[in-house]
Amino acid sequence: MxxxxxxxxxxxxxxxxxxxxxxxxxxxxxxxxxxxxxxxxxxxxxxxxxxxxxxxxxxxxxxxxxxxxxxxxxxxxxxxxxxxxxxxxxxxxxxxSSPFGEFLLPKGEEESLPLVLLAGGIGITPFRSMIRQIRQSGQKRCHLTLLTLNRTQEETPFYEECRLWKEEGVLSWVPVETRGPAASGRSRESLVTSALEGIFKETGDGARLYLAGPPAMVDGLARILETAFRFPQERLTMDLFFGYPST
Ligand SMILES: Cc1cc2nc3c(=O)[nH]c(=O)nc-3n(C[C@H](O)[C@H](O)[C@H](O)COP(=O)(O)OP(=O)(O)OC[C@H]3O[C@@H](n4cnc5c(N)ncnc54)[C@H](O)[C@@H]3O)c2cc1C
CATH class of the missing domain: 2.40.30.10 (Translation factors)
Structure with missing residues (x-):
């Protein structure tokens, strides 16, 4: 049908x-x-x-x-x-189908806030759309940061494109690879926490955070934001890819 x-x-x-x-x-x-x-x-x-x-x-x-x-x-x-x-x-x-969803770039006054995009695995898809839109429209956004979370570089979707965005100065890119050579046995929580500390040092307080990906990854990231940073819920927007396993 x-x-x-x-x-x-x-x-x-x-x-x-x-x-x-x-x-x-x-x-x-x-x-x-x-x-x-x-x-x-x-x-x-x-x-x-x-x-x-x-x-x-x-x-x-x-x-x-x-x-x-x-x-x-x-x-x-x-x-x-x-x-x-x-x-x-x-x-x-x-x-x-017709498009749906409210996971959209901040508008109005919020447009000028630093924006941090946290992509859990395949969760980079809506962000790629946003970043390509920003890049093609020639809009300048102050402090646009992308954190990608994957096991390895080979498993990181659009790795080359992310590298290019960083090179062009479209955004700051922080790739976290939990089984990459730099992980040296550290836990996912520890790697993500260090990466976020570095990002928040750059953006200062008041950043707007977007999270996307399979529920297990988004929930894990949201927990770190809550426990390690007490990040306020009202500045957090999430896109959960229901259908992927939640644990
Ligand atoms: C807003 C949104 C955006 C998404 N964007 C992406 C994306 O860009 N890339 C991507 O790979 N995936 C995305 N997903 C997840 C995608 O819809 C699939 O659920 C996922 O890819 C797993 O599909 P599968 O065929 O491997 O799972 P299967 O093993 O076939 O599915 C497992 C079970 O879940 C059911 N199911 C599948 N999808 C859904 C769903 N969305 N809601 C409820 N039940 C479901 C199936 O009918 C099946 O019974 C998104 C989901 C949502 C809600």
């Missing part, structure tokens, strides 16, 4: 953006389709045998790139949906 108010989408490219992490690019049939950076949509197969099966995915491209859109996902084993995605071929047809 078709998704309500879905638009047709043709697969025009795929590539691996980290170990077992697939990026898919689509061209939308409807030129009037609009979304905001940070939003998500349901991606659905049109053809059998998975016709109608869908997953919520955050746009990883910027609105300015429409009518092309990209999504990225971890290729979990045991997910028929993901297995079919990894076998999808150019020109295969999909449907994409």
């Amino acid at each position: 078709s998704l309500e108010s879905a638009v047709g989408a043709r697969l025009i490219g795929t590539c691996l953006v980290a170990e077992k992490t697939l990026s898919l690019e689509f061209e939308l049939a409807d030129m009037s389709y609009r979304f905001e950076a940070g939003q998500a949509a349901s991606l659905s197969f049109v053809d059998p045998p998975l016709s109608g099966d869908s997953r919520t995915l955050s746009f990883s491209s910027a609105p300015a790139e429409l009518p092309r859109v990209t999504f990225a996902t971890r290729l979990a084993s045991g997910s028929p949906f993901k297995e079919s995605l990894s076998r999808a071929r150019l020109n295969d047809r999909f449907e994409i």
